[in-house]
Amino acid sequence: MESFWRPSPVVVAGPCVLEDDALNLQVARKLAELAQRLGFRAIFKASFDKANRTNRHAHRGPGLEAGIEALSLVREEVGLPVLTDVHETWQVEHVAPCVDALQIPAFLCRQTDLLESAGAAGKPVNIKKGQWMAPEAMSGAVDKVIGAGGSDVVVTERGSFFGFGDLVVDMRNFTRLKTATGCPVLFDVTHSVQRPGSGVDMSSGGEPEYVPSLLCGAAAAGADGFFIETHPSPSQAPSDGASMWPLAELEGLLLSAFRVWHARSPTPEAGCSNRQ
Secondary structure: OOOOOOOOOEEEEEOOEOOOHHHHHHHHHHHHHHHHHHOOEEEEEOEOOOOOOOOOOOOOOOOHHHHHHHHHHHHHHHOOOEEEEOOOHHHHHHHHHHOOEEEEOHHHOOOHHHHHHHHHOOOOEEEEOOOOOOHHHHHHHHHHHHHOOOOOEEEEEOOEEEOOOEEEOOOOHHHHHHHHHOOOEEEEHHHHOEEOOOOHHHOOEEOHHHHHHHHHHHHHHOOOEEEEEEEOOHHHOOOOOOOOEEHHHHHHHHHHHHHHHHHOOOOOOOOOOOOO
16 A cells, blocks of 8 residues: 555645644645646645643643544645644644644653554654653654554654754764664654744744755755644744744745756655565
């Protein structure tokens, strides 16, 4: 069976958190248009709840029921597959029937019950690598999903903590993650340029000027696709605006990354369907 995450390169993109329908659809339509014109597989991503904010007053999103409705509208109106993250096991049974793929947040990548619930749901699963995790340790997270019945898993690199306020990206990790897990590997470039806790009211700051070079580096280093949070006006975004990429500049960013991706030496396609 062909993987949900194929053919490469796949691009998972969208706003950090679901907003009003007009904005969600604007981003999704632009992504769909670029996918058709540039020739890549596009998946719309947005969260219904950001449950891991540092500040208890930070914007969290529309919530489960309204979020499901918003994601369903994107599927119906634009035709893109949709992905969203789950933070608790009870959310899986409500969300899984309404989306095309589930995502495990980086902070929760070792939570056995959550990983097994996602695997048992029968949907493709994206596991984001914890900022403190060695790439080889992610094999355990993949095994939990597959052991519960999952068969189509991708792992996402999103940088590693360097001290308390910086993330660094080790370009060796794309090969190391593939070798350790047997799965395709995506690169979350916008979360990798975050400065955790450096913004106003303990929000995350960011250095998006490094996005192009990091994305091209990952394309050269073996990433199977890219995860990019994008917004028509990042400064107005209610969550992670400091690191998001402007929607109007997404085409140029992708063109640069695709040139590098297509120029690199061909490598065998990885997949989790043959893991036991």
